[in-house]
Amino acid sequence: xxxxxxxxxxxxxxxxxIFGSGSDEVRALDxxxxxxxxxEFFTLLGPSGCGKTTLLRLIAGFDHPTKGSIRxxxxxxxxxxxxxxxxxxxFQNYALFPHMTVAQNIGFGLEMQGRSRAxxxxxxxxxxxxxxxxxxxxxxxxxxxxxxxxxxALARALAPRPKVLLLxxxxxxxxxxxxxxxxxxxxxxxxxxxxxxVFVTHDQEEALTMSDRIAVMSSGKxxxxxxxxxxxxxxxxxxxxxxxxxxxxxxAEVAGKEGAxxxxxxxxxxxxxxxxxxxxxxxxxxxxxxxxxHAALAPAGQGELQGRIANIVYFGTDTHYHVDLDxxxxxxxxxxxxxxxxxxxxxxxxxxxxxxxxxxxxxRD
Amino acid sequence: xxxxxxxxxxxIICFVCLYAPIVVLVAYSFNAGESIAVWQGFSWRWxxxxxxxxxxxxxxxxxxxxxxxASFYATVVATxxxxxxxxxxxxxxxxxxFALINQPLMVPEIVTGVAxxxxxxxxxxxxxxxGLGYLVLAHTAxxxxxxxxxxxxxxxxxxxxxxxxxxxxxxxxxxxxRRVTLPLMWPGILAGAMLAFVISLDDVVITELVKGxxxxxxxTYMLGQLRRVVxxxxxxxxxxxxxxxxxxxxxxxLLNRKRG
Ligand SMILES: Nc1ncnc2c1ncn2[C@@H]1O[C@H](COP(=O)(O)OP(=O)(O)OP(=O)(O)O)[C@@H](O)[C@H]1O
Ligand SMILES: [Mg+2]
Numbered sequence: 001x002x003x004x005x006x007x008x009x010x011x012x013x014x015x016x017x018i019f020g021s022g023s024d025e026v027r028a029l030d031x032x033x034x035x036x037x038x039x040e041f042f043t044l045l046g047p048s049g050c051g052k053t054t055l056l057r058l059i060a061g062f063d064h065p066t067k068g069s070i071r072x073x074x075x076x077x078x079x080x081x082x083x084x085x086x087x088x089x090x091f092q093n094y095a096l097f098p099h100m101t102v103a104q105n106i107g108f109g110l111e112m113q114g115r116s117r118a119x120x121x122x123x124x125x126x127x128x129x130x131x132x133x134x135x136x137x138x139x140x141x142x143x144x145x146x147x148x149x150x151x152x153a154l155a156r157a158l159a160p161r162p163k164v165l166l167l168x169x170x171x172x173x174x175x176x177x178x179x180x181x182x183x184x185x186x187x188x189x190x191x192x193x194x195x196x197x198v199f200v201t202h203d204q205e206e207a208l209t210m211s212d213r214i215a216v217m218s219s220g221k222x223x224x225x226x227x228x229x230x231x232x233x234x235x236x237x238x239x240x241x242x243x244x245x246x247x248x249x250x251x252a253e254v255a256g257k258e259g260a261x262x263x264x265x266x267x268x269x270x271x272x273x274x275x276x277x278x279x280x281x282x283x284x285x286x287x288x289x290x291x292x293x294h295a296a297l298a299p300a301g302q303g304e305l306q307g308r309i310a311n312i313v314y315f316g317t318d319t320h321y322h323v324d325l326d327x328x329x330x331x332x333x334x335x336x337x338x339x340x341x342x343x344x345x346x347x348x349x350x351x352x353x354x355x356x357x358x359x360x361x362x363x364r365d
Numbered sequence: 366x367x368x369x370x371x372x373x374x375x376x377i378i379c380f381v382c383l384y385a386p387i388v389v390l391v392a393y394s395f396n397a398g399e400s401i402a403v404w405q406g407f408s409w410r411w412x413x414x415x416x417x418x419x420x421x422x423x424x425x426x427x428x429x430x431x432x433x434x435a436s437f438y439a440t441v442v443a444t445x446x447x448x449x450x451x452x453x454x455x456x457x458x459x460x461x462x463f464a465l466i467n468q469p470l471m472v473p474e475i476v477t478g479v480a481x482x483x484x485x486x487x488x489x490x491x492x493x494x495x496g497l498g499y500l501v502l503a504h505t506a507x508x509x510x511x512x513x514x515x516x517x518x519x520x521x522x523x524x525x526x527x528x529x530x531x532x533x534x535x536x537x538x539x540x541x542x543r544r545v546t547l548p549l550m551w552p553g554i555l556a557g558a559m560l561a562f563v564i565s566l567d568d569v570v571i572t573e574l575v576k577g578x579x580x581x582x583x584x585t586y587m588l589g590q591l592r593r594v595v596x597x598x599x600x601x602x603x604x605x606x607x608x609x610x611x612x613x614x615x616x617x618x619l620l621n622r623k624r625g
Contacts, residue, residue, distance in 0.1 A: 062529055082532040095530040099548045108544075109534035160535065 006037040007073070009196040010059055010087075010164050015068035017054050017220075028054040030220035031068070036164070036198060037213075041190050043199045045207040046217030047243070052200045055217075056166045059198065060089050073163055083112070088157035090167045094149045096141040102152050103128070103137040109160040127155040130189065147178045154189065164196045171206070183210055204244045208232065216240045233291070236277035236364050241289045248295075248331050250288050252362075257282075262362060264288060267327040270304045274360035287363045292334035294359035297321065297345060303352030305331060311347055323351060387607070394600035401597050411601040421602060424586035428566055431497065431582060435504030436512070436561035442505070443512035443557055444550070451520040469507040477507065478574035485575060495577055503575045504565045511564045512557035515621065519553025556620045563613050566606070 017029040028051045036042045044052045057063040058070055061082035069078045077085055088109065096105050106127050110120045128134045131151040136144055141152065150170065157165055167186075171179045187210055190197045201207055207214050208228040215225045216239070223237045224230075235241035241249070255271055256263040264274050264286065274288050300306065307323040310330065314337075321333040331353055345351060394412070398405030415421050446466050450459065469477060485499045527549070531541040569584045576585060583606060590599055 060533060062532075082529075083535045083537055087533075089530070089533045091526055091530060093524070093526060095524065095526040097527060097530070097545060108531070108536075112531075112535040112537075112540060156534070 006039065008035045008071075009038045009040070009073060010036040010198070011071040012055070012058070013069050013071070015055075015058065015065045015070065017051070017058060017063065018066045027220050029058070029065075032220070032222050033068075034215055034222055034225060036196060038196055039194045041187065041197045041199065041210060041212045043201060043207045043211040043214045044217055045201060045204060045214050045243075047202055050217040051220040052202075052217055053168055054220075056089070056168050056198065056200055059164065060087055060166055061085050086160075086163040088160060088162040088165055090153050090157045090165065090170045092168050092170065092172065094153040096149055096152055096156070098141055101138050101140060102133060102144065105141060105152055106155045106159050109156065113160055123159055127159045130158070130192070131155045131185075147174060147182070150174065150182060151185075154186075158189065158193060158195065161193075162195065164198060167197060167199045169200050169202070171201075179206075186210065208244070216243065218243075234275060234277070234361050235289060236280075236361075238287065238363050238365055241361075241363065246292050246332060246334075247289045248292065250290070250329075250331075252286055252288050254282075254284055254286055262286075264360075264362070266304065268305055268325075272304055272355065272360060273358070274362045275358070276362050277364045280362070280364050287365070288360045289363060290355060290359050290361070292320070292332045293318075293336075294356045295331075295333050296335065296354050296356070297333060298352035298354040300350040300352055303354035305353040307331060307351060307353065309345055309347050309349050309351055312345070321345070321351075323353060390600050391604045391607070393597050394604045396597045396600075399596055401595055401600060411597040412605070414596075414598050415601045415605070418598070420581075420586060421583070424581045424583045427497075427580065428582040428584070431500050431504055431572075432562050432565035434501045435508050435565045436558050438501070438505040439508035439512045439561045439565075440516075440554060440558040443509050443516050443561075444554055446509070446513055447516040447520050447550075447553075448546075451517060466513055467510045470510050474507070474570045475574075478503075478571040481506075481571065482574045497580065499575050499577065500572060500580060500582075503571050504568065507568070507571060508561035508564050512561040515556040515560060515617075516550060516553040519550050519556075523549055552620050556617050559613050559617045559620075563610050563617075567610060 012032050012034050015029055015032045016027065019026040019028055030051075032051075032055065044055060046052055054063070058065055058078075059072075061077065061080055061084075064079055069076050071077065072085060072087065097108065100108070103124050107120045107124045110123055115123070124137075125134075128137055131154055133148065133151050133155065136148060141149060144152070150173075153170070170186075171182050174182060183206065186197070186199075199210065208231075211228055213225060213227055214231050215222045216231060216237075217223065218239045224235065224240045226234070231240065232244060235244065235247070238249075241247045250266060252264040252266050252274075254262050255265045257276070260276055260278070261273050262276050263271055265271050296303075305323075305325055305327075307325040310322045310324045313320040313322075316337070318334050318336050321335065323331045323333065325331055333353065393401050393404070395407050395409070396403075396405055397408035397410065443466075446462075450462060450466075464471075481499075481503050485503075488499075489495060523546075527545055528541050531545045532538070536544060567584060568582075569588060572582050573585050573588065576582070581589065583602065587599060587602055
């Protein structure tokens with residue numbers, strides 16, 4: 001984290017949301033607490049059904065928490081109707097008003113806020129310029145393309161200058177090229193407006209490239225919150241490590257502890273240092289993770305692990321080595337291909353695996 | 366696909382049976398003679414006669430008066446009913462509500478007519494009121510399902526997130542209704558009103574039973590005339606009524622098509 005102290009824009013405190021009752025009770029959110037800072041690009045990342053939309057709907061006011069509270073700039077808004085919150089939403093299907101023009105759509109929120117005609121006209125003009133849609137101001141929303149509708153939906157939600165903008169998988173309906181363009185566009189808009197964005201996606205790459213911070217969700221819980229680098233390099237839960245990128249899982253024993261690091265003994269008997277997640281309970285048996293690109297091949301007998309190359313897959317920028325470990329299990333390495341490099345190793349060859357210092361992370365469970 | 370020869374034949378026979386009498390009726394409305402069966406040359410005289418006939422004028426005016434009011438009230442009720450049945454989550458007794466709204470489609474018209482006749486007779490005795498209200502009320506009742514169906518269809522096709530989006534953009538529930546829901550359901554409301562208008566305009570059975578003295582609508586007036594001397598004037602009135610219905614129903618279909 002950058003260390004600067006920012007104000008909290010939205011805060012959820014012990015929020016639970018339960019749908020239905022009795023045997024078909026669904027716990028869509030389970031005791032979720034999270035603080036989203038001012039002027040932050042914050043992403044909710046998780047698989048389908050984990051409760052991302054539910055959390056957004058609670059912040060927008062389309063639904064209310066079963067337990068806990070939601071605060072906006074310090075004020076409890078848990079039961080405030082949506083039209084009384086300074087929060088706007090970009091809907092997945094855009095939800096543009098089909099009986100209004102592009103400009104009328106963008107001006108709708110301002111009009112409802114009771115702004116003067118002149119102010120509405122000026123702001124709509126600015127917004128059209130911001131999303132580069134000036135030429136299509138008087139078109140019907142049915143007469144513009146999907147990407148253009150997306151921009152109008154963004155402009156409409158940004159025009160009233162909300163404290164927080166919610167975006168529920170806004171890019172999922174776009175094709176690959178357009179999605180890449182819009183990712184850049186969204187970052188630019190967030191930067192230029194300084195509005196807090198809460199962005200929902202189940203695409204890990206999108207989350208890693210766009211966010212200031214990410215909250216990884218699973219089954220109604222937030223498992224970990226952190227910068228993309230934190231989440232990728234220091235996953236604290238098995239689910240997070242598994243959901244984002246490729247990971248090697250190793251079983252190990254704790255041999256000693258020193259602050260935020262632990263000495264752990266691997267199955268091979270080798271002792272190495274590994275980072276501990278914050279607030280972890282004492283345990284003897286732990287799982288540690290290491291990313292495939294944070295280890296290198298070494299001559300047999302050297303490094304922390306020993307094994308035999310099972311197969312080699314060439315990927316252009318890098319090569320993946322799958323190594324059968326002598327102690328059982330498999331380990332994957334991803335090594336960058338140098339220009340003009342030859343295959344240095346062959347399948348079936350015995351090798352050692354050397355970890356980069358500080359590459360190991362202990363999981364909480 | 367193979368054409369079913371037998372089916373086509375049957376369809377043609379049906380259409381002939383259905384439309385041939387109407388063609389004959391319209392043709393003889395232009396008869397120059399007094400007969401509705403012997404052609405004696407072309408003339409507009411019966412249209413002129415009908416146009417100048419004060420009884421026809423009065424009945425036509427009454428028909429329009431009743432149809433305008435009944436279709437208005439029916440459309441208002443149908444709009445509220447459609448909103449209640451599509452905008453809320455499924456509630457207990459929803460099927461019963463559907464059945465109630467669509468009741469006039471199921472109960473034989475003559476039964477409704479007799480029932481209304483009896484009840485209105487009681488009310489008349491109790492209140493002494495003898496005006497047009499009974500007819501308007503009766504027409505409103507049987508027009509509601511016709512107004513309801515297109516409005517409901519329109520609402521069901523409407524994206525609910527549009528209303529959520531309006532609320533998100535600071536529109537109060539009333540503003541959301543005024544600025545988003547109502548404009549979007551407007552074609553459905555217009556279509557419902559037109560259908561109700563035509564249904565009211567064409568009604569005979571219930572009107573015949575409910576109408577008070579001197580409250581003939583065009584259809585009941587025509588029915589009365591048929592019992593006396595029949596001249597092509599009746600053909601002319603029928604043709605005019607037919608033309609009005611066809612125009613309105615065509616508009617209705619046009620409106621329905623535009624929404625797609
Ligand atoms: N109105 C509702 N009634 C009952 N259950 C609901 C309702 N809304 C959501 N759920 C349930 O709550 C859970 C979380 O749903 P939610 O829509 O928040 O998931 P999500 O993370 O947005 O998933 P996706 O990526 O598929 O959009 C799911 O199991 C869902 O079935
Ligand atoms: Mg969702």
